[in-house]
Amino acid sequence: MSEADLLFKALADPSRRKLLDLLYAHDGRTLGQLCAHLSMTRQAVTQHLALLEGANLVAVVWRGREKLHFLNPVPLQQVYERWIRKFERPRLAALDALKKGLEGDEP
Amino acid sequence: MSTDPERNTYVYVTYIRTTPERLWEALTSADWMRKYWFGIHAESTFTAGAPWKLVFADGRTADTGEVLEADPPRRLVLKWRNEFREELKAEGYSRCVMELVPEAGAVRLTITHSIARPGVRFVEAISGGWPKVISNLKSLLETGQAALSG
Structure with a gap:
């Protein structure tokens, strides 16, 4: 499961x-x-x-x-992020910048 | 029950598909930390007895303390006090234990954060923060992206 x-x-x-x-x-x-x-x-x-x-x-x-x-509470935080946090636009924008900075950054 | 020490202990557990070495690096390197801790990073050599502090993206000090134990990549114990809110600073030092245990292709990360005396504000401060930080850390290590970007 x-x-x-x-x-x-x-x-x-x-x-x-x-x-x-x-x-x-x-x-x-x-x-x-x-x-x-x-x-x-x-x-x-x-x-x-x-x-x-x-x-x-x-x-x-x-x-x-x-x-x-x-x-x-960590698994509940993950559920929250999966469906709800997406609608927090300002943070979304900030983390989008983060994503761009991170891509190809796998150590 | 207000003197019950368990009332001032918070435990956070997550399983991250990574290695203990990589997770230790993510927990201690400034470059990694900034990516999942909303711009905050730690400054320390992460050896027993060394000073430790958390620094905001703009350079202000968030929290200070000391490394009480460091056994990479298994166990890190920090003495921890808030520095930027007077009422939190007044509650004194807390203790944060991070334990990394490999388990079936993943690492079980347990963070136990406690304060010796009842501290209502301490509770507010940490219980809002840790789940977000840990969840972001898990996403970053497993997918290369922080949680929101998907």
């Missing part, structure tokens, strides 16, 4: 969007802290988090024996 497929599959489920909302409100939570806000089994939350991690929407940081979950 492509990166985009994984991303949209991950976003297609309301429980997973709820998890992202929880992390957006307060990053760096453990599984237990997330479970306290959801009416799902621990196992279901674990599976949703694994899918979000697979789509790179959630990043995990180990602190000692604690696994902390962070919302990773």
